[in-house]
Amino acid sequence: MTIQKLFKRAIFAASVVAAATASAQDIKLGYNGDLSASPSAQSGQAAVLGMEAAIADINAAGGVLGKKLTLVTRDDTSAPPKSIQNMSELIDSEKVSAVFGPTNSGNAMAWKHIANQKKIPVIGNVGSGTDITKPMSPGADNYMFRVSMVDREQVAALMAYVKKNTGQSKVVGLMAETTGYGQGGLKDMEEIAKLQDIKIAGTERFGVGDTDMTSQLSKMKSANVDTIVVWAQGTPIAQLVRSMEKTNYFPLVLTSWAADNITFYDAAGKALAEKPIFMRTVSETRTPAQQKLFDRIGAKLKAPGSFSFALHGYDSVLLYAAAAKQANSFDGSAVRVALEDLKAPVQGVLKTYDKPFSKANHEALTAKDLVWIRWKDGKLMPYADPIVNSLSSADFKQ
Numbered sequence: 001m002t003i004q005k006l007f008k009r010a011i012f013a014a015s016v017v018a019a020a021t022a023s024a025q026d027i028k029l030g031y032n033g034d035l036s037a038s039p040s041a042q043s044g045q046a047a048v049l050g051m052e053a054a055i056a057d058i059n060a061a062g063g064v065l066g067k068k069l070t071l072v073t074r075d076d077t078s079a080p081p082k083s084i085q086n087m088s089e090l091i092d093s094e095k096v097s098a099v100f101g102p103t104n105s106g107n108a109m110a111w112k113h114i115a116n117q118k119k120i121p122v123i124g125n126v127g128s129g130t131d132i133t134k135p136m137s138p139g140a141d142n143y144m145f146r147v148s149m150v151d152r153e154q155v156a157a158l159m160a161y162v163k164k165n166t167g168q169s170k171v172v173g174l175m176a177e178t179t180g181y182g183q184g185g186l187k188d189m190e191e192i193a194k195l196q197d198i199k200i201a202g203t204e205r206f207g208v209g210d211t212d213m214t215s216q217l218s219k220m221k222s223a224n225v226d227t228i229v230v231w232a233q234g235t236p237i238a239q240l241v242r243s244m245e246k247t248n249y250f251p252l253v254l255t256s257w258a259a260d261n262i263t264f265y266d267a268a269g270k271a272l273a274e275k276p277i278f279m280r281t282v283s284e285t286r287t288p289a290q291q292k293l294f295d296r297i298g299a300k301l302k303a304p305g306s307f308s309f310a311l312h313g314y315d316s317v318l319l320y321a322a323a324a325k326q327a328n329s330f331d332g333s334a335v336r337v338a339l340e341d342l343k344a345p346v347q348g349v350l351k352t353y354d355k356p357f358s359k360a361n362h363e364a365l366t367a368k369d370l371v372w373i374r375w376k377d378g379k380l381m382p383y384a385d386p387i388v389n390s391l392s393s394a395d396f397k398q
Helices: 003-025 041-060 080-093 105-118 151-164 180-195 214-222 234-247 262-268 288-300 304-327 332-339 386-390
Strands: 027-033 069-075 098-100 122-124 144-146 172-177 200-206 227-231 252-255 278-280 371-376 379-382
Touching (some): 027 105, 069 080, 080 105, 151 227, 151 386, 172 180
Parallel strands (some): 172 200
Antiparallel strands (some): 278 371
């Protein structure tokens, strides 16, 4: 073997070692959520696309504290046992510095104790269950943060709308699916209705797989209910409005953000899809920064309506990076403390985050950040009326 060949081999070997060393120094972030199984998987997929875009932008600008970020994903297929297993793998085997997700709120509730015990920050960017970011015990250090919709914030806004809609909302009913998601939202609705002094004329439940809710609607109609607030996933909300068509009973319908899911639109059809009013973090009327990100990743989205979760994913990574820089560390405890007291505003694509978290509050988005939405001609368009225009932060009692 010639000296030249030996030299080339030595250079190649050195480059391999250098690459391996650099890779070992990368900071791993984990995503744990449904990426394939349930209708909500499209939301998880969108969040990952947003995270990947943010990581690429951060790395192109030099990384964080001189290190590159990488993303490790785990599909929990919407199953809590799998999600728990993923959490342990990401933390113990992959040695991630933070976890993002999950797609389904119930899965976060199944493993949030692991993140808190192991002092690994979690920034949720899809699941909206109210209790996800509550500490494990009063005053305990809390590693669960969120950049996404929150059920109770949505409910506070919907109930504020009902309270002010004195011309139409005279008799109010509540409906919810029987899953943990639906019943958690029902609890929020009942509590905030009481705070708003809204009398509830009737409460009905239905299974997530039910296709006929005419029995429940007949009871609402008999009680002269003119406004129904609904907490359910996209497909059952569609079955509800289809049942309204069967009975020719169309009260005002206010729903959870899940009505933005394409599964709702497809199951309801164009005309019925335009019945409910709901909230989300962005409409299809986008800012220039949002449009730029959409142009970049939109072709990869399973449904354009899931873009809001790409925004959540993008901004959640920006907030983590800002906290690590402020802490001058990737240590979980140090990052948690920095997240709770970010000194400088963080310019995201959804909004500018000026002290989004505190020791007591781990929610980056509140009711005032949400946009009123209604389907119109197959698009998620902003909705406004005199009541929406009159609402202020003081109205969102919770």
